[in-house]
Amino acid sequence: GRYAVPGNIVFQNTKDSQRNLVRKRAFSHTIIQEAEQLHHYQHSNKYRDKMTGTNGSNGNGAKIGTSTVKQGLAQMLKGGVIMDVMNVEQAKIAEAAGAVAVMALERIPADIRRDGGVARMSDPAMILEIKNAVTIPVMAKARIGHFVEAQILEACEIDYIDESEVLTMADEVNHIDKNAFNVPFVCGCRNLGEALRRIAEGCAMLRTKGEAGTGNIVEAVRHARTVQGEIRRLTTMSKDELYVAAKELRAPYELVKKVAETGKLPVVNFAAGGVATPADAAIMMQLGMDGVFVGSGIFKSENPAARAAAIVRATTHYKDPKVLMEVSTGLGPAMVGISDIKGDPVNFRDREGGEYSYEGRVPPKKHLHGATETQMYGSSWERN
Amino acid sequence: MLSFHEKKVKIGVLALQGAFEEHQSCLEASDKHCTTVQVRTVAELEGLDGIVFPGGESTAMGLIGTSNGMWDALKEKVIGSKLPTWGTCAGMILLAERCVGASAVIQDGQSLIGGLNVLVCRNYFGSQISSFEMETPPPPSLSSDNEAAEESAPFPGVFIRAPAILSVDQNDDIEILGKVVATPCRQAAVVLRELERKIEAGENVVQMGVVDALDRKSHPHQIGYIDVKKEPATTINSTASENVSANRAEEEKKDVTILEEEQQEQKQNTSNIQLPGASDSTNAREVICAVRKQNILCTAFHPEITSDTRWHSYFVNMVREDSVRRSN
Numbered sequence: 001g002r003y004a005v006p007g008n009i010v011f012q013n014t015k016d017s018q019r020n021l022v023r024k025r026a027f028s029h030t031i032i033q034e035a036e037q038l039h040h041y042q043h044s045n046k047y048r049d050k051m052t053g054t055n056g057s058n059g060n061g062a063k064i065g066t067s068t069v070k071q072g073l074a075q076m077l078k079g080g081v082i083m084d085v086m087n088v089e090q091a092k093i094a095e096a097a098g099a100v101a102v103m104a105l106e107r108i109p110a111d112i113r114r115d116g117g118v119a120r121m122s123d124p125a126m127i128l129e130i131k132n133a134v135t136i137p138v139m140a141k142a143r144i145g146h147f148v149e150a151q152i153l154e155a156c157e158i159d160y161i162d163e164s165e166v167l168t169m170a171d172e173v174n175h176i177d178k179n180a181f182n183v184p185f186v187c188g189c190r191n192l193g194e195a196l197r198r199i200a201e202g203c204a205m206l207r208t209k210g211e212a213g214t215g216n217i218v219e220a221v222r223h224a225r226t227v228q229g230e231i232r233r234l235t236t237m238s239k240d241e242l243y244v245a246a247k248e249l250r251a252p253y254e255l256v257k258k259v260a261e262t263g264k265l266p267v268v269n270f271a272a273g274g275v276a277t278p279a280d281a282a283i284m285m286q287l288g289m290d291g292v293f294v295g296s297g298i299f300k301s302e303n304p305a306a307r308a309a310a311i312v313r314a315t316t317h318y319k320d321p322k323v324l325m326e327v328s329t330g331l332g333p334a335m336v337g338i339s340d341i342k343g344d345p346v347n348f349r350d351r352e353g354g355e356y357s358y359e360g361r362v363p364p365k366k367h368l369h370g371a372t373e374t375q376m377y378g379s380s381w382e383r384n
Numbered sequence: 385m386l387s388f389h390e391k392k393v394k395i396g397v398l399a400l401q402g403a404f405e406e407h408q409s410c411l412e413a414s415d416k417h418c419t420t421v422q423v424r425t426v427a428e429l430e431g432l433d434g435i436v437f438p439g440g441e442s443t444a445m446g447l448i449g450t451s452n453g454m455w456d457a458l459k460e461k462v463i464g465s466k467l468p469t470w471g472t473c474a475g476m477i478l479l480a481e482r483c484v485g486a487s488a489v490i491q492d493g494q495s496l497i498g499g500l501n502v503l504v505c506r507n508y509f510g511s512q513i514s515s516f517e518m519e520t521p522p523p524p525s526l527s528s529d530n531e532a533a534e535e536s537a538p539f540p541g542v543f544i545r546a547p548a549i550l551s552v553d554q555n556d557d558i559e560i561l562g563k564v565v566a567t568p569c570r571q572a573a574v575v576l577r578e579l580e581r582k583i584e585a586g587e588n589v590v591q592m593g594v595v596d597a598l599d600r601k602s603h604p605h606q607i608g609y610i611d612v613k614k615e616p617a618t619t620i621n622s623t624a625s626e627n628v629s630a631n632r633a634e635e636e637k638k639d640v641t642i643l644e645e646e647q648q649e650q651k652q653n654t655s656n657i658q659l660p661g662a663s664d665s666t667n668a669r670e671v672i673c674a675v676r677k678q679n680i681l682c683t684a685f686h687p688e689i690t691s692d693t694r695w696h697s698y699f700v701n702m703v704r705e706d707s708v709r710r711s712n
Contacts, residue, residue, distance in 0.1 A: 062516040063658040098447040159512035
């Protein structure tokens, strides 16, 4: 149905009124043209048109859910800090400290590690309350492979879904088909092959997995260096070596070729998993990450508001040691965290699923690390 | 003797946060005599011929920038020295003097730079699910004679959680370069309703934070958004305050009629864009998404994440013209 621009919006005290809009119309450039409304947002899978690729120049109205639009928000988050929050109050503290987005969840990773139990998607009520309270983007986690949790989060109009290894896996073989959604997804990766597999599924933003909830940066550093090193190696290969490189990475050839040509990932890659201090944020930025997720590191520390603001400034001025020194001063204790990651029974980072190389058979003999692997591969194998 | 197009220019891109690298790539790709630098400190502002405020989060930029003296230095450059400045999305918010839908949790409100006397509404179209791509008018042509076909082709506008300019100061010599008719999202509709209440109460609104937009009472186990429905235009008198004289009401009615007639004319060409999360279509209005005032250019959309560099060429030209003018 058609409508008239409502005439009862009169900005009386600023002299801006409908009459001014009428006069302003007389200028030489055409008003933005739209032939028809193009995309009707429907909640049913059946009607969900997948828009891909082309950059808006086919002349027909507004297109949502294109890859440019999905990846575009990640680009706007670059150089920023995304903080885990569990309630409205924490979300407000995060925004006031300079977070570029918040990740809404019911339990932060450190608590999931400690308390166990199945970790699932948050209650939509909490998500809507947080969206209502802040003006920055709000993200939320869905279990790996749980496409219905993703549908629900999309219906909540969440800004980004994190298909997260921190929650209990819902599908130990397949990830979510992220191409089928209009909402963008962020996924974790430990290496280039995993990164490209997630991109093939449709993820619009990446992050390192690190080891969440430990306050220990070692795994995030490992994953960042692995990804960056593998990219550098690809760029040194000759073109005909890329086929085998794709096979060994277990990633699609076209994506491998694109990375080899451009020397970088096709999407934004943030640091995540174990960032606890301004120095941690800065090292990840200097290792080539585009921004930082901070989870347990903020609200498990002694002085969350101050630490959050310090990490934000460190992420901006990551190359300036004087500023880093200043923001690291007088913050109070950081989260205690876990130093012996390999000895810890909880292992988020290795959750990927689809271990095709074993194809349902028992994996070959290997040295087992810790309680998790012993339990997974059985006590008849060599035990650490 | 260098020709105009060969005169080198150095453009800074504010790098406190956001998509600044993308602007650097596009500026340098659009013009081989343009170099760019990232700007995070006051010292890095020296020697620039122009500056770009990139897309990102305006709240974060304000908090980071006010902690190291950048903010006052930027105000001096943009408003005092009238350095050519281009703000995209968050950058547009920073350059506005009045903002609604601002952050409600930052002490003393969001820090803005100002320079453009416009009223901007943050997150007008909604969350990321409502971000969209749409053809927009190209930038004003740089060539003096007939516009080449490529130059006048529509521009791929990418709107990411975009703001929108609700109104411009009539007396302020602001050139409007693009508009769209759109329904605000449900949260923005509630913000705009609150804005109207304040204006009717006689308040001069400079910055207004987001307000509670949730309806928690209708269903015990559900939360939804407040449903804002506006009265149709013909009942304008019912919302007029006592200060509005009968004559003025008459004039307003006439203007509304003019507006409605123009709207009728364009019905074949334009329609309200339909986005997820939109409020009731009675809230729809025309909003402005590209403006220029002298040295300041603003776009609500993001040319830097497309491969079309016409807006970047337009801005480099703005910078070069200003630089030539200053050196003469």
